[in-house]
Amino acid sequence: MFRFGVDYYPEHWPEERWTTDARLMQEAGFNTVRLAEFAWSKLEPQEGRFDFDWLDRAVDILSRRQIQVILGTPTASAPPWLLQRHAEIFRMRQDGQRVTYGNRRGTCPNSPLYRHYAGRIVAQMAAHFHKAPALIGWQIDNEFGERCYCPQCQQAFHAWLRSRYQTLDELNHKWGTVFWSQVYTDWDEIPLPLATGGSPNPSLALDYDRFMSDSYVDFQRCQVETIRSQCPGSQITHNFMGFSFDQVNYFDLARDLDLVSLNYYPRSQWNMQAEVDPSEFALALDTMRGLKHQNFWMMEQQAGPGGWEMISVQPRPGELRLWAYQAIAHGADGILFFRWRSCRYGAEQFWHGLLDHDGTAGRRYAEASQVGQELRALSGAIVSTVIRPKVAFLLSYDSRFAFQIQPNNPQFSYPAHFQQLYQAFYRQHAQVEIVSPDDDLNSYRLVVAPSLHLMDRETAKKLEEFVRQGGTLVVTQRSGVKDETNLVVDQRLPGYLRELMGAEVAEYDSLAPGMSNEIRFVLPGLELQASLNCGTLCDVLAPQAARTVAVYCRDYYAGKPAITENRYGEGRAIYVGTIGDAWFYQILTRWLLDSTGIEPLVFSADPDVEISERWQGERRILFILNFASGPRCVDLRRDCVRLIDGQLIPAGKIQIPPHEVLVLKEK
Amino acid sequence: MFRFGVDYYPEHWPEERWTTDARLMQEAGFNTVRLAEFAWSKLEPQEGRFDFDWLDRAVDILSRRQIQVILGTPTASAPPWLLQRHAEIFRMRQDGQRVTYGNRRGTCPNSPLYRHYAGRIVAQMAAHFHKAPALIGWQIDNEFGERCYCPQCQQAFHAWLRSRYQTLDELNHKWGTVFWSQVYTDWDEIPLPLATGGSPNPSLALDYDRFMSDSYVDFQRCQVETIRSQCPGSQITHNFMGFSFDQVNYFDLARDLDLVSLNYYPRSQWNMQAEVDPSEFALALDTMRGLKHQNFWMMEQQAGPGGWEMISVQPRPGELRLWAYQAIAHGADGILFFRWRSCRYGAEQFWHGLLDHDGTAGRRYAEASQVGQELRALSGAIVSTVIRPKVAFLLSYDSRFAFQIQPNNPQFSYPAHFQQLYQAFYRQHAQVEIVSPDDDLNSYRLVVAPSLHLMDRETAKKLEEFVRQGGTLVVTQRSGVKDETNLVVDQRLPGYLRELMGAEVAEYDSLAPGMSNEIRFVLPGLELQASLNCGTLCDVLAPQAARTVAVYCRDYYAGKPAITENRYGEGRAIYVGTIGDAWFYQILTRWLLDSTGIEPLVFSADPDVEISERWQGERRILFILNFASGPRCVDLRRDCVRLIDGQLIPAGKIQIPPHEVLVLKEK
């Protein structure tokens, strides 16, 4: 059953309105609603006094409209009666300032006091609702988690370090604390990487980021265990924030959950632009699917302009529906819009829902209803279908954290580089999975590892094995520079990857703003290309066993290799030593896909069209999304059936109207 | 008697210089001097020991030159013996940092300790000087006031809230604290909107801004009452900071005073630009006059470059005089230059006076003296004349505070929008009054309410009544969105104004930087105009009773109304749904003035010329100011007499030399 619905806060509205809301939801085709997120004040109005009656009534009214519910644990926003009396619960920012009461998400994940109160409200809710027939799942908390730098975290960090390193000698050695006289003689001497401390030891800083990520994983686990013991049949999820959120290792956070779900807003006050780049949402979606290598839910699908102090650009007509289908195309088995009705109160007054502030159901509600109606026809064909990409991108939170600490170059950003490479594959309509360095790579033909900065012997072995057995591996500049405790390796770069790459990094140049170089492909078949811009970071390669794919054209390393390719076992390993522009990555990506034998989904397609697939057994379902404001063409390889109405669409060229969606099943 | 003079700090200079200063003042035509502002250290050199002798001597020396005095209460800068021993007197900034000693204005208006000491020095001064024959008035403190966020303010805020809402239930309801579990169970739980708290509940934040404004009003009232009881004949004023200062509700602050006075510096270190826009000073002046709907004084008229760490652009020859006449033209009945002599000491070394640091009287002194000489001829005709505008602008501090909390769009600024609209009227030489939403509107023909975001039923009724009786009302985008506690209204927008406007806001679009739309006037008579740029915020209107004045030209709401006009009773209500450029507002303003039958002051005038009026009974006095560096023409409607020399200036075209001033009386 495809989960379709909305996030609903009945406590924000007069109870007499609830039946109207439930009716409108049913009419829109909704079957699922998330409730109770942020409702702690209503559920435990005073310390130790619990009130679930109002929520029972809300669930009941929804149930009568055949709507099932997911309950959010309300721990992302504790009531004033708790927080205003216990300032030590609040997070401390990296600048050493304690957060104060006023918003949400201000709490420290390691606060024992907070864990006590959070544990109790979750246990009470689980005990009360575990037999509710309408209940299908739980969402833990909301959008974990900003890093905390408080004394309680420092204590927990010391314990975490003891467990990791056993002895101070080992820690001092692994962190290289001899540098600048930072040798610790007592665990309690180990500081937090506060801003007031200046540039920290990168090894300490990376371990702190890992520790903070683990802290949220651990905080979540407590709630998961409580609920799982009381409500064994419920699906337990957390609402993640896609690819761009970068303070928690999402692979770890997903491990304890039954299901990953995503909050995503292409248009919000933090993303004010005329046009939305659909590859950004695509990457968020592929990241979510990759966390557990299974389909996921949209827990918060954009329903209107998103903003707090500012109002975002109004979603253009058709965008809400396009985004819903884009989510499905990448593996969503459930979509809940956020939120039902624009709230008249509080900091999110301008985070608009499907309904206006006054309760009117207008253009945005109509668009959601249209999707609801279409899903009646489509969901049978879609549910339980899966995605089987041949291309994997290695997302390393360790490397990401390390680049947060030391970006290497002021213009370099690990996530922006990752996104840029991903975008090149997206524009070639390649199906991509985002995977962890710990994941099994056997099912992929091509693995891309953007700037895999941290490397250990085991990962290097796995990548060697993948290539040996016929895989194609691509790594990019500044890979293999660091070991697992963020020291620079004691070897020629790229360190553990050197033999696999068949090439060394002879020098590396980090360019100033305004500087650039050029690259020229020299491999037979590619060599006719004009030179292309590159820059920011330039690894100058010295091939050993590898052959040269491209060379630099300028500066003192003109003519030296910038890209090499090494045959290794049955496969090949490619080192891309510098950062190019979109054209550069287009040529690189086409060559990689062609030479790996990955066939495009269609013969051809105009730009601005996304083409994705889900597999129903051995039958491919194609999702064709036209994000442009004009009609676009696609050249189909095979005869298809249009799922919405069963109409036959023969192979060959078809035209898609602007902002339209086509769901086809290959015959 | 026109008050003309200077702000003087005799305590900064050797006593033997005072007689020279007094002579030079008299020679410049000065009759009034402000003293004692910031002199607390000299008046109470140790706690409880008072010394007024030196001030008596200074007053005496001035009196002998027929110069009368205004005394400033010195409470804007307490001595170190007080502040360095009582850190709790200092303001706390919104980031939670306590201000420390070093500058001035660092004190909390709600500090009981500070109120005690401030009350005592004021009482002592009033007791000592109440019989001084030269004393004509008092200035309370100086330039109230930055917001404070200290624990004492929190306590006072809780009391203020109790008085406003009576019960916590009422407060929780009116603030919508059910959102994000912020339901308060004790008054003491209510936080301050600190920066460390993140985006606050907008209702709490607005009430805090109101409370802080009230705190300064209350702090001032204590001093006013002390002085009034001792010196019943004195004029009591405070030196305001014009239109741009935005942390105190100036209508409230003016209420307890006899007189409003203004500090204004077209050139200062915070306003470094080659050319000064005279409409900015004009708006400041019209705001000051509007606070009590009576003439006012310039307490600090620019006398030289203004700066602390930086030196402003040097006022160009003629500018000091032009600005003095501009002040008079807008209702000043007194002008005191700030300051007499550039101070050799302290943070304001580069805030230059009429004299140089070394005491030389140069170009700037000469320019002030010229005004003094001219005023001998003019002041008889000017004093007690008044200004009678037909156009009023509604300035809502509530809306202004609300937009500080939630600007709606990163490019939107309430004061900049207000200024832009005002500038359009200024360039048409329309006389404008700035009024409060609480003011009586009967004497105006046209009322402009820029972005009147907060609206209550009573204000809506008053505006309806104004229009019903024949007035023309113009409101602009995002009006009527909020109720009086900053909740979004539970109605179609523009909420309480909907019936009056005869139109609804169907959608609203908030544009990203770089995005824009175009607008086309379609009303008969206006429809030939080319389309004009608009953007930032776009209310898409759905007229009911109203007719369409202009439509959008682009994007998905192309063709939809952007401006509507509704006949209502004897008048009409116009909704301008978006923000245009200067050309757009020129067309709009001309149409509004023409269709309201407000006749221009002159047949025509070149740009860069300001034309203002004061009324002597039924005779109009015209002020014609040429801000340009070249000659400019004006076409007079009627024969006039030049007041400086009684010469007849017949109706028709006249030329004004660059940087010149003409004061005419219509025959």
Add this chain to the structure above:
Amino acid sequence: MFRFGVDYYPEHWPEERWTTDARLMQEAGFNTVRLAEFAWSKLEPQEGRFDFDWLDRAVDILSRRQIQVILGTPTASAPPWLLQRHAEIFRMRQDGQRVTYGNRRGTCPNSPLYRHYAGRIVAQMAAHFHKAPALIGWQIDNEFGERCYCPQCQQAFHAWLRSRYQTLDELNHKWGTVFWSQVYTDWDEIPLPLATGGSPNPSLALDYDRFMSDSYVDFQRCQVETIRSQCPGSQITHNFMGFSFDQVNYFDLARDLDLVSLNYYPRSQWNMQAEVDPSEFALALDTMRGLKHQNFWMMEQQAGPGGWEMISVQPRPGELRLWAYQAIAHGADGILFFRWRSCRYGAEQFWHGLLDHDGTAGRRYAEASQVGQELRALSGAIVSTVIRPKVAFLLSYDSRFAFQIQPNNPQFSYPAHFQQLYQAFYRQHAQVEIVSPDDDLNSYRLVVAPSLHLMDRETAKKLEEFVRQGGTLVVTQRSGVKDETNLVVDQRLPGYLRELMGAEVAEYDSLAPGMSNEIRFVLPGLELQASLNCGTLCDVLAPQAARTVAVYCRDYYAGKPAITENRYGEGRAIYVGTIGDAWFYQILTRWLLDSTGIEPLVFSADPDVEISERWQGERRILFILNFASGPRCVDLRRDCVRLIDGQLIPAGKIQIPPHEVLVLKEK
């Protein structure tokens, strides 16, 4: 003996590597190594337990390779066992935040506790090593010092003030505390100029900056005295940071030392640009030589990319060698590269050494070795040669600190103005000495005093005497404005310099960004020049005895003098009232050099070539450095001998290959 070597941290590497390192050093021609800087953790691993064995072994291994050592006192980075237990040792920043543990240099120079521990480790080291035969010198601490604003400093500041002013009355008078009621009645009331205090009294702020500078001088003196008493033959130095560091008066800091040494990195993460401006390094070098008017050492000469979180641009081939010769050309008698090997650990992982992280000796090592080889041939001729400039630049730390407090104009920077003037002389190949206002000026023909803002009677007298006896003095805009306690002088500007200049400043204009003026030279011989851009600060001059050199061309002071020249005694005093561009300074500089009779070193030289001299008795040694990437020409005045190989280079034109160096001795 020319000191050539490297900064080495044996404690960062396995002991078995040390002999390899020593061998490679010897092969590169190194004779000197700095050790032990930052090694406190290894030297005193626990409080009171000292371990010098490892360092003895390292010294021994180096000695066997004929390498002598400089020991750094390790006090710039204390161990965690000390700092983490005594938070009061940490510096407080100007924003009132206490620094926390994590980096280095976080300590307060006035902390008694820190002085105690620092004193002890230094005494222990001195006692242990004073007889070590390989020891030739000591470096005190590292790169003093950021200003501290902690309570201990406040107390020390009060004592410093008592000593300077004796009585509070005197202080109140000299600071003008009557302004804003800041009269102090107790020394304890005097605040620190914290950011939370707002714009401070400029007199207090300047005294605080002087006090902080004195604090570092005093902190250093304690160590100098300890070492001098134990190791009388050792050279004692500190590693300075060139011209750009601006928080310590370097003339004062140098006074107690035997020798000045410099750390300088043309390429670092804080200086990311494609091309390096060689005049910046030149100014740093000339400043170092000027501190004691004697030759100096490079303690840290760039060895590779410099960076912490970022990696700087890679030094281009030839740059390391060029910079080494540039240092020698300006007076370096020793060069130590920083660092030997890129550190795998800690915050400076990306501050690269001569060797790569993995210990490989590549291109950078080879370049240093080439210099080492060349120095074998050159050093005999170079050592003990001196530089004898005829041009001096007055560097006033008092004025520099005063401009930090009050920059006068947002676009004005004292060091940038200084650098710009210096660059003009550099491009004319003039040899320049940087001198203190306290220095003897007798040996110079031309003294340039850029914006000598603070002036006292004694300095004015000295400048008068210099001119009277035939010197040429150039001062620029805003000179002579302040007295020694940072009050504006009680005279027409330029105050004490007025008579010498034979001109007054009638007005001064401070231009807004985007504004500018033009200047036209009117002096016979110079008058044909087109007008040139000028601006930012414009002193409008009123000549008395002086003649006009140039006039302004625009705005209300068009035609008024901008530059004047006054014959005074046997010399002349020139006032340059405004800031020009490079072309303006080129014309001005040429005129000044020509009219002072300072002959260029060569007939002519292409741009991008530096020509410098050292004197061996009465024989001139020329250093010709081509910074360009193409060949450049120089026209020699005299026959020369190429020192590297004794070849004769006849007078006339010669060509220098790109990035090459020529060291010639005039015959």
